Amino acid sequence: MARVNTIENNQLIFLGTGGGRFTVFNQIRKSGGIWFKLNDKLFAIDPGPGALVEAIKHKLYPNRLSGIFLSHRHLDHCADINSVIESMTEGGHKKRGTVLAPYEATEIDPVILRYNRKNFTLINQKEFSTYEVDGVKIETKAKHLHTTETYGAVFSFNNYSFAFIPDTLYFDELPKIYRADIVIMNTVFHHKRAGFKHLSSDDVYIFLEQFKPKKLIITHFGLSFLRDKPWDVAKKISSETGCDVVAAYDGMVVDL
Numbered sequence: 080m081a082r083v084n085t086i087e088n089n090q091l092i093f094l095g096t097g098g099g100r101f102t103v104f105n106q107i108r109k110s111g112g113i114w115f116k117l118n119d120k121l122f123a124i125d126p127g128p129g130a131l132v133e134a135i136k137h138k139l140y141p142n143r144l145s146g147i148f149l150s151h152r153h154l155d156h157c158a159d160i161n162s163v164i165e166s167m168t169e170g171g172h173k174k175r176g177t178v179l180a181p182y183e184a185t186e187i188d189p190v191i192l193r194y195n196r197k198n199f200t201l202i203n204q205k206e207f208s209t210y211e212v213d214g215v216k217i218e219t220k221a222k223h224l225h226t227t228e229t230y231g232a233v234f235s236f237n238n239y240s241f242a243f244i245p246d247t248l249y250f251d252e253l254p255k256i257y258r259a260d261i262v263i264m265n266t267v268f269h270h271k272r273a274g275f276k277h278l279s280s281d282d283v284y285i286f287l288e289q290f291k292p293k294k295l296i297i298t299h300f301g302l303s304f305l306r307d308k309p310w311d312v313a314k315k316i317s318s319e320t321g322c323d324v325v326a327a328y329d330g331m332v333v334d335l
């Protein structure tokens with residue numbers, strides 16, 4: 080049987096690296112989100128389709144979760160959030176966990192069912208706000224330029240931190256606000272496409288001109304980017320910029 084990765088404290092794992100409708104809804108790449116452990120606490124970011132199954136496969140049990148961070152209400156990011164919440168709260172029998180989600184995702188066109196909301200703490204993120212969940216600091220930044228209310232964050236505990244930049248059109252503040260040793264960028268496209276509010280690998284160059292983290296990880300690949308081999312694109316960006324840029328793959332574990 081193939082070995083399945085799990086994570087220790089101060090590590091994160093990509094339970095999915097697919098982005099966009101074709102990749103995710105044909106499961107060309109998985110879409111279980113990014114799960115991490117800081118301060119020995121387990122967190123999940125953007126539990127998309129298959130998150131519950133992938134998590135358990137990787138021995139990450141939602142009834143150990145301290146929190147869930149939802150960047151926005153698009154299905155490739157949130158489709159499994161209710162399943163993960165149900166598992167986190169043991170079918171509603173345990174009050175457990177904090178869910179951070181945009182107002183639009185809970186009140187305007189809710190993607191989090193109301194019946195179980197009494198069993199966890201729900202926070203609607205605001206711009207430039209700091210939250211603490213079980214000792215882990217979660218700092219939101221500017222509201223993203225996307226088609227629904229969207230936030231990224233810098234997650235940290237002691238000297239360990241990483242920045243997560245979910246879906247957005249590129250804007251100049253990105254390299255000023257998302258500063259951490261490890262930066263994760265949702266680059267759906269290889270090249271910028273007019274009319275789409277998504278990042279591309281072209282934007283990685285612009286970002287790196289302003290700020291070079293120790294490691295920049297691209298993920299959330301659309302189908303056309305996958306055809307262009309994001310691992311080769313990452314290598315090219317690395318050699319041209321001198322920054323360690325890597326393309327995430329399903330099951331990839333990263334030390335924080």
Ligand SMILES: [Zn+2]
Binds near residue numbers: 151153246
């Ligand atoms: Zn989106």
